[in-house]
Amino acid sequence: xxxxxxxxxxxxxxxxxxxxxxxxxxxxxxxxxGTQLAxxxxxxxxxxxxxxxxxxxxxxxxxxxxxxxxxxxxxxKPLAFTLALALPRADEAWxxxxxxxxxxxxxxxxxxLVGGDTTQGPLxxxxxxxxxxxxxxxxxxxxxxxxxxAGDDLYVSGTLGDARLALxxxxxxxxxxxxxxxxxxxxxxxxxPRVALGxxxxxxATAAIDVSDGLLGDLGHILKQSGVGATVxxxxxxxxxxxxxxxxNATDLSGTExxxxxxxxxxxxxxxxxxxxxxxSASARSRVAAAAQASQTTVxxxxxxxxxxxxxxxxxxxxxxxxxxxxxxxxx
Amino acid sequence: xxxxxxxxxxxxxxxxxxxxxxxxxxxxxxxxxGTQLAxxxxxxxxxxxxxxxxxxxxxxxxxxxxxxxxxxxxxxKPLAFTLALALPRADEAWxxxxxxxxxxxxxxxxxxLVGGDTTQGPLxxxxxxxxxxxxxxxxxxxxxxxxxxAGDDLYVSGTLGDARLALxxxxxxxxxxxxxxxxxxxxxxxxxPRVALGxxxxxxATAAIDVSDGLLGDLGHILKQSGVGATVxxxxxxxxxxxxxxxxNATDLSGTExxxxxxxxxxxxxxxxxxxxxxxSASARSRVAAAAQASQTTVxxxxxxxxxxxxxxxxxxxxxxxxxxxxxxxxx
Numbered sequence: 227x228x229x230x231x232x233x234x235x236x237x238x239x240x241x242x243x244x245x246x247x248x249x250x251x252x253x254x255x256x257x258x259x260g261t262q263l264a265x266x267x268x269x270x271x272x273x274x275x276x277x278x279x280x281x282x283x284x285x286x287x288x289x290x291x292x293x294x295x296x297x298x299x300x301x302x303k304p305l306a307f308t309l310a311l312a313l314p315r316a317d318e319a320w321x322x323x324x325x326x327x328x329x330x331x332x333x334x335x336x337x338x339l340v341g342g343d344t345t346q347g348p349l350x351x352x353x354x355x356x357x358x359x360x361x362x363x364x365x366x367x368x369x370x371x372x373x374x375x376a377g378d379d380l381y382v383s384g385t386l387g388d389a390r391l392a393l394x395x396x397x398x399x400x401x402x403x404x405x406x407x408x409x410x411x412x413x414x415x416x417x418x419p420r421v422a423l424g425x426x427x428x429x430x431a432t433a434a435i436d437v438s439d440g441l442l443g444d445l446g447h448i449l450k451q452s453g454v455g456a457t458v459x460x461x462x463x464x465x466x467x468x469x470x471x472x473x474x475n476a477t478d479l480s481g482t483e484x485x486x487x488x489x490x491x492x493x494x495x496x497x498x499x500x501x502x503x504x505x506x507s508a509s510a511r512s513r514v515a516a517a518a519q520a521s522q523t524t525v526x527x528x529x530x531x532x533x534x535x536x537x538x539x540x541x542x543x544x545x546x547x548x549x550x551x552x553x554x555x556x557x558x
Numbered sequence: 559x560x561x562x563x564x565x566x567x568x569x570x571x572x573x574x575x576x577x578x579x580x581x582x583x584x585x586x587x588x589x590x591x592g593t594q595l596a597x598x599x600x601x602x603x604x605x606x607x608x609x610x611x612x613x614x615x616x617x618x619x620x621x622x623x624x625x626x627x628x629x630x631x632x633x634x635k636p637l638a639f640t641l642a643l644a645l646p647r648a649d650e651a652w653x654x655x656x657x658x659x660x661x662x663x664x665x666x667x668x669x670x671l672v673g674g675d676t677t678q679g680p681l682x683x684x685x686x687x688x689x690x691x692x693x694x695x696x697x698x699x700x701x702x703x704x705x706x707x708a709g710d711d712l713y714v715s716g717t718l719g720d721a722r723l724a725l726x727x728x729x730x731x732x733x734x735x736x737x738x739x740x741x742x743x744x745x746x747x748x749x750x751p752r753v754a755l756g757x758x759x760x761x762x763a764t765a766a767i768d769v770s771d772g773l774l775g776d777l778g779h780i781l782k783q784s785g786v787g788a789t790v791x792x793x794x795x796x797x798x799x800x801x802x803x804x805x806x807n808a809t810d811l812s813g814t815e816x817x818x819x820x821x822x823x824x825x826x827x828x829x830x831x832x833x834x835x836x837x838x839s840a841s842a843r844s845r846v847a848a849a850a851q852a853s854q855t856t857v858x859x860x861x862x863x864x865x866x867x868x869x870x871x872x873x874x875x876x877x878x879x880x881x882x883x884x885x886x887x888x889x890x
Contacts, residue, residue, distance in 0.1 A: 259591065370578070
């Protein structure tokens with residue numbers, strides 16, 4: 227199977243929305259009048275973003291999901307994407323399920339594969355995704371990291387820390403019952419991009435980011451770019467670990483039960499959650515609840531934005547909790 | 559130096575054209591009314607697309623140049639690009655010249671770096687580039703591979719085969735004098751994307767492609783997608799090898815002078831030329847010449863498009879030459 231057969235067999239698809247898809251020097255998109263194009267790129271490398279043993283179907287899903295998550299954060303409607311793929315070899319047994327997983331998620335979001343590149347090399351998946359954001363009265367409806375204001379509520383969607391739990395099980399540092407591991411692994415290997423929530427929050431969220439490097443680290447970007455501070459309730463964060471509820475007998479390798487502080491680290495700084503962290507005016511609580519319901523996504527208020535710079539953690543009684551958490555950094 | 563310092567130091571730049579550049583979940587572009595967005599992605603892998611010894615400044619240039627070459631083929635005006643980069647480590651001595659080479663070419667074409675990704679991993683450079691194509695009377699001005707018609711002239715810009723000569727010297731299969739090697743190496747390491755020519759050919763070229771895998775292989779895409787055939791004059795192709803003119807005493811390792819047939823292989827199937835191969839009506843010869851002059855780019859008529867399918871090679875006397883050339887395929 228040569229390069230062009232490979233593309234034709236696994237990656238060439240009809241593109242009813244795009245003007246021109248795979249198969250020329252460029253793809254052509256024609257954004258609707260009065261819209262902006264939101265663009266994001268994520269590169270996934272074996273051993274960093276996924277394990278070599280991962281099911282290729284799930285990897286195809288995840289590679290697009292992490293990109294759609296960026297569109298979701300901006301409140302952009304997915305339109306199209308390009309896929310650049312470096313492969314050690316043209317292996318049909320890998321390519322077939324990888325492309326199925328990728329395109330199943332793409333179809334679910336009406337996001338068309340319009341172009342890309344294939345080359346021989348260490349496995350590397352680079353997707354660039356395109357979404358549409360309306361401009362209303364000359365004002366972009368995109369949620370930026372810079373829009374949070376003192377007094378805003380701070381929310382996070384879905385659950386936290388489960389992907390990190392799965393990673394720790396793979397690393398062999400933690401033991402959990404099989405069904406708990408399966409649930410955690412699903413969150414790590416097939417994250418759900420919160421696209422519908424992102425769209426529902428247009429005109430409601432004042433700022434947003436997707437949680438990929440860990441909640442507190444990503445919150446730091448909002449605080450820095452908005453020039454504000456925040457207080458986060460750690461007791462609420464601890465309730466957001468889906469697998470913890472089902473997993474009272476998780477232990478470390480010596481058989482000792484895991485402490486809440488260990489779980490909290492994963493919730494606050496675990497990474498790979500792909501949830502939306504966003505802010506909205508306190509007067510918009512009922513609209514946030516309606517957006518959550520309309521998009522069938524849970525959202526939880528975990529703190530508030532304050533004028534005083536810096537990040538403060540408190541427990542359920544409002545007592546200060548030391549912040550010793552560091553988020554993921556590829557080069558730190 | 560952490561991931562975000564790295565981005566801030568080497569890749570964060572003002573973006574006067576883009577609505578929003580590096581530093582949020584998405585970049586935002588607002589294409590001009592009445593235009594389409596042309597999109598292309600190219601991934602460069604060490605050992606496949608460049609040697610590990612390449613000067614990082616030249617590599618930065620080449621990584622963007624091969625993408626701009628795709629925009630040139632479509633006749634799209636460069637607007638912006640994203641850069642996804644996997645690096646073994648955050649090495650300032652590599653990043654500084656790499657970003658300088660990349661951004662110097664970007665600046666020369668008014669093409670803004672608006673986003674991307676950085677991660678740890680085997681060196682891999684994935685650029686997605688965005689350009690603008692006008693739509694005139696409801697008709698896209700993009701040059702596609704599918705527009706060639708029987709009777710059209712076939713042209714190629716610039717020179718051919720020099721990049722391949724340099725590669726063969728690096729591989730140790732060929733000896734050439736030092737200055738010849740330097741000229742060939744420049745073509746391999748710092749190709750010139752024919753952006754100005756691509757723009758000048760709007761409304762003139764009927765089809766176009768950039769020559770990256772070898773002239774005949776890339777011509778094959780035009781022929782297949784246009785449903786036509788072609789005859790190519792090999793004697794003319796042989797004159798397009800810039801370094802050959804200066805290099806009458808190139809030899810193989812046994813000291814035997816290289817045969818014209820060896821040079822011809824590099825001209826017709828060498829790869830990495832990044833020239834434009836395009837077709838235009840025979841009635842447009844003076845307009846093609848004017849476009850070449852306006853863009854200060856040489857173009858050479860090397861054949862013609864014919865109704866009869868297939869690719870035919872002829873020598874200077876019009877005698878058939880066997881086609882034994884294969885173009886580059888990453889997985890063949």
